[in-house]
Amino acid sequence: MSETGFCPELSDDVREVRDWVHEFARTVVRPAGAEWDEREETPWPVIQEAAKIGLYSLDFFAQQWFEPSGLGLIVAFEELFWGDAGIGLSIVGTGLAAAALSASGTPEQIGQWLPQMFGTPDDVKLGAFCASEPDAGSDVGAIRTRAVYDEASGDWILNGVKTWATNGGIADVHVVVASVDPSLGTRGQASFVVPPGTPGLSMGQKFKKHGIRASHTAEVVLDNVRLPGSCLLGGKEKLDARLARVRQGGRSGEQAALRTFETTRPSVAAMAVGIARAAFEYARDYAREREQFGRKIGENQAIAFLLADMATRVDVARLMTWRAAWMARNGRTFDQAEGSMCKLVAGETAVWVTEQAIQILGGAGYTREHPVERFHRDAKIYTIFEGTSEIQRLIIGRAVTGLPVR
Ligand SMILES: Cc1cc2nc3c(=O)[nH]c(=O)nc-3n(C[C@H](O)[C@H](O)[C@H](O)COP(=O)(O)OP(=O)(O)OC[C@H]3O[C@@H](n4cnc5c(N)ncnc54)[C@H](O)[C@@H]3O)c2cc1C
Numbered sequence: 153m154s155e156t157g158f159c160p161e162l163s164d165d166v167r168e169v170r171d172w173v174h175e176f177a178r179t180v181v182r183p184a185g186a187e188w189d190e191r192e193e194t195p196w197p198v199i200q201e202a203a204k205i206g207l208y209s210l211d212f213f214a215q216q217w218f219e220p221s222g223l224g225l226i227v228a229f230e231e232l233f234w235g236d237a238g239i240g241l242s243i244v245g246t247g248l249a250a251a252a253l254s255a256s257g258t259p260e261q262i263g264q265w266l267p268q269m270f271g272t273p274d275d276v277k278l279g280a281f282c283a284s285e286p287d288a289g290s291d292v293g294a295i296r297t298r299a300v301y302d303e304a305s306g307d308w309i310l311n312g313v314k315t316w317a318t319n320g321g322i323a324d325v326h327v328v329v330a331s332v333d334p335s336l337g338t339r340g341q342a343s344f345v346v347p348p349g350t351p352g353l354s355m356g357q358k359f360k361k362h363g364i365r366a367s368h369t370a371e372v373v374l375d376n377v378r379l380p381g382s383c384l385l386g387g388k389e390k391l392d393a394r395l396a397r398v399r400q401g402g403r404s405g406e407q408a409a410l411r412t413f414e415t416t417r418p419s420v421a422a423m424a425v426g427i428a429r430a431a432f433e434y435a436r437d438y439a440r441e442r443e444q445f446g447r448k449i450g451e452n453q454a455i456a457f458l459l460a461d462m463a464t465r466v467d468v469a470r471l472m473t474w475r476a477a478w479m480a481r482n483g484r485t486f487d488q489a490e491g492s493m494c495k496l497v498a499g500e501t502a503v504w505v506t507e508q509a510i511q512i513l514g515g516a517g518y519t520r521e522h523p524v525e526r527f528h529r530d531a532k533i534y535t536i537f538e539g540t541s542e543i544q545r546l547i548i549g550r551a552v553t554g555l556p557v558r
Contacts (some may be wrong), residue, residue, distance in 0.1 A: 177235025179198040186368035222481025233426030237530035238366030249279030256385035280323035282314035299330035314372040320354020328329035342413030352377035363529030418477040420500035424534040431509035469498040489551035496544035499534035
């Protein structure tokens with residue numbers, strides 16, 4: 153627990169991480185962005201390069217997750233997504249599954265499955281987190297995938313269809329949220345690890361998307377997937393005790409999917425900050441060079457004021473993100489839904505700033521000759537996944553009013 157309070161001055165260690173990731177983003181990720189966006193395929197060679205330098209590795213994620221200020225992973229994500237968001241998500245998508253495993257798993261389960269999600273530099277693996285379903289997006293309580301316990305064998309049998317899963321079907325380890333008791337909504341859910349090669353898990357439709365096109369998004373079909381009892385995250389004893397508490401009308405802090413999203417919001421916000429900053433910098437540099445009416449377009453107040461607002465809003469989003477990350481790392485509770493606040497502001501900032509960047513480049517910005525149209529397409533997902541902007545406002549609205557806002 154830090155005694156010093158929140159400080160936006162980065163430590164030497166965090167600054168070193170930031171500069172190291174920036175260099176990889178500048179030299180490897182940014183130059184590859186347009187190609188993988190067009191190909192709409194997982195950029196395996198780039199992930200492998202990230203693994204070779206230790207950026208895509210369990211060690212890096214664990215070290216930065218436990219970094220004392222809470223800002224290690226946050227600055228790394230901003231830099232990586234400054235490079236390219238589609239490739240960035242391909243590199244860090246496993247992190248969501250890792251966070252889900254870490255949030256609900258026992259130390260033994262974490263020790264067993266985390267390394268298998270990342271693999272090794274010579275044999276890279278991926279993880280996928282599967283909560284969303286065709287009829288359960290914002291409303292995670294409506295999850296229909298069922299997990300039924302087989303008393304005779306001690307196994308769990310999962311059936312259902314997951315959708316929108318990042319790395320779904322191409323991951324080695326899937327973390328799946330399923331309902332054990334549908335009458336209890338989110339409180340009747342549990343998370344399961346589906347080990348590599350488990351029969352019954354298959355990839356459904358792969359989606360063609362508006363942005364982050366290098367990142368793989370697909371349906372995951374679970375057809376009589378049989379899992380040993382050890383694959384229930386947290387174990388059966390804990391689950392039974394929790395369900396008993398809930399059935400007796402007691403409160404239960406355990407809501408598998410919701411808990412995962414809460415802890416990962418600042419890192420998702422940091423991705424959006426990276427995209428917004430990339431767009432601001434690109435538009436600023438263009439405005440310094442491009443001439444119309446015999447002067448730089450940046451000399452017009454209309455453009456300079458726009459750039460002033462873009463820079464200001466990027467800083468606001470970053471500071472709110474850093475505050476939430478510091479709070480999460482230092483055991484502060486999000487009493488005003490500060491995690492949701494940073495995700496909301498960063499997502500909407502990224503959409504707004506990237507759109508203004510297109511405006512500043514004019515016709516050039518609307519073409520694929522420049523990356524700002526891609527930045528804009530990539531930014532839009534940040535008002536949608538890990539809780540839409542409306543859902544963030546719902547959470548913040550409830551926190552600040554204390555009312556059951558719906
Ligand atoms: C590229 C991509 C990657 C994704 N990756 C993953 C992943 O790895 N794992 C995973 O589990 N999921 C993932 N998702 C799913 C994502 O989290 C959901 O898309 C998101 O939660 C919204 O759900 P929905 O798409 O069903 O929209 P809906 O829930 O159908 O929402 C539609 C609209 O209605 C609004 N709305 C809904 N309820 C309310 C309300 N109560 N009040 C006000 N407005 C409301 C929403 O804000 C939205 O504008 C991903 C999605 C995409 C597109």
